[in-house]
Amino acid sequence: MNGKHISKLGLNPKAAALALNVARRQEDLGTSRRDILDALSQVKADPEAYLESDYAELARELLAQTCSQVQRQAGSALRPAPLPYAEFGSALIEPGARSQMDVAMRLPVARAGALMPDAHVGYGLPIGGVLAAENAVIPYGVGVDIGCSMQLSVFGTRPEQLPTAEALSLLRRHTRFGAGVGFERRERLDHPVLDDPAWSEQPLLRHLHDKAAEQIGTSGSGNHFVEFGTFTLQAPEEGLETGTYLALLSHSGSRGFGAQVAGHFTKLAEQRHAALDPAARKLAWLPLDSDEGAAYWQAMTLAGHYALANHQQIHARISRALNEAPLLSVRNSHNLAWKEPLEDSELIVHRKGATPAAAGQLGLIPGSMADPAYLVRGRGYAPALASASHGAGRQLGRNAARAALSKTEVADYLAQRGVTLLGGGIDEAPQAYKRIEDVMAAQSDLVDVLGEFMPKVVRMDSGGQDI
């Protein structure tokens, strides 16, 4: 009797090992191979009937496995109806995003949620979705670009002191864009985040360290940008006088590193939740007190720090080239999960395309390549789980935008607003986004607007179609 005979029974490794043990014992006692295999099949079919037999050990294990499977299945069952949640700017929110949020609020681990006015359909949790879960972290509740974030630097110079040609040249020389793109070896800058001990604590992170070192200080494709613009304060704020300033605004994330972390743990979560309702497959979670959940949390946290370091380098390069230190620097992550005290316990608050907006917290909400971005201060509005939108939100999908908009229309829009664009596809056209003014009006309980940034010279990835 050997493993080959046993493997035909279709047992998992632990049960198969027990089956092999008992089979060998029976063989030694003179039972025929055929009788042993018949007995094993019957034990598998009805373990309860064999709890007092020679096959008891295997029967107990099979029974335990069945129970934990049933338990897992029960633990994965969706609630019959979604928990209630608030949405802001209902007229701006497409039904698909609401349906996705409804599914998220049916998860057994869900405790609270909210939908921001820039909401649109994404994988799993909608973009603009906020979800508080108990002892569970959902990789697709954070999203693919873990730690995607904004940073603003306000300089003491007046905007007209930087001519457009010079701004373009600075962006060309000191920023890099696109999938797979890193800095040339001799141009790379070091950063303490690359020495974080976490890199050596998981094989996946060890493997991704070199890529992260190559790509730090760069921006990706899609909606990532670095832009010079005019920052206006109507009243003194954060140590700055009323007035108009030259400023730099960036939108970037954790690049290939974060994307690979997201992919790895999303797959793992889906495998752990084979019994999950297909409607919620992309919302598969990892228990925070499991090894996998803890590993995701560590990797996610590192990707969040890395993304902020990324912005820091973008701004440091430009700041150095301008020979000017910023008067004010503000940044925030908008794709991440946080541990926050809520409903008398600590919950895992996922913000996927949502700006943290605790009372007093500063944040940045961009409109589009040719619309204003806003410096905001959170109001800690509880029904919104102390969050706000992370931008205007798409009103046209990428394909719809490419089909509906012409290069001329986009060029006209930019010309009217005096915006110069380097790179940027039709799918990122201002007309593909909701009106940021409408989105801001829908979240006046969530944030106060402190200042307005108007883009002037914008760099994005070229994508397939340059305007």
Added chain:
DNA sequence: ATGTTC
């Protein structure tokens, strides 16, 4: 979002 998805 990412360099091409076991």
